[in-house]
Amino acid sequence: MTAATPPLSETRVRPHVIVWTLGGESMQTSYGANCVAVIGQDAVLLVDPLIAPAHARPVAAALRRHTEAPVRLVALTHHHTDHTLGAAFFAAQGAQVVAHRACRERMAEEHPGLIAARREAPATRDLFADASSVLPTVTFDEALVLHVGEVEVEVWHPGWGHTRGDAFFFLPADRVAICGDLVWSGYHCNYEDADLSGVREGLRALRALDADTFIPGHGPAGGPEILDEQAGYHEVMAGLVRDAAAKGLDDAAIAGEVRARFPNHLLGLVIPTAVVRLKL
Secondary structure, three states, rough: OOOOOOEEEEEEEOOOOOEOOOOOOHHHHHHEEEEEEEEOOEEEEOOHHHHHHHHHHHHHHHHHHOOOOOOOEEEEEOHHHHHHHOOHHHHHOEEEEEEEEHHHHHHHHHHHHHHHHHHHHHOOOOOOOOOOOOOEEEOOOEEEEEEEOOOOEEOOOOOOOOOOOOOOOEEEEOOOEEEEEEEEEEEEEOOOOOOOOOOHHHHHHHHHOOOOEEEEOOOOEEHHHHHHHHHHHHHHHHHHHHHHHHHHOOHHHHHHHHHHHHOOOOOOHHHHHHHHHHHH
């Protein structure tokens, strides 16, 4: 763990489902991404093990306070590094990495260059000193079922939503959905690789589940209301950007209106990209 890294925050949403996050909104805290453990009797599934081995190691230590079962599976909701690069730590211990086929392809295309660049930058070189891109060894196209001991986990690809290779996870016996970045709670949505109609379709797919707890990619877990809030965010953002552009405001001014409309949302660094994408 680097000196700038805060301690993990832990939330137990079910006796065997635990969420860890470093919070915040910087690269040094994985941009506040959530890592989720599904603990079976003799195995553990980790979903989205954060941005680097430096962050995965505290997750492993926190997990040991709950179980001695090994991490057999690491599953990824999409290819963005804040959700994926910690996988290398667990893969080195024998875990299989699972993701959608398109997620694997984007990891292969993007990760080596990103890691190299971050090792060159003084602000991030320590965090990524031992980072490496470990490609998924198990891929799927539409759906998959994982068995974590006695716990059944459905894996679904809702189409191109937040990214081309999205996946979400559903624990039917526990009525828990692990949403990845199809859902953000208290964070601005990163539209960098999104299909703007697909993000809405992804929410509809999540809403169709028989779930009462939804774990977002960033921010605290909640009930179905966080799906409503996310849908509302997309509509407000699209309308705000469209109307501001029609008034002739430049991108910087539109970004200022977004910040004023959502003053308490974290991850403001993605707003400029959102403005550009939503104007298209």
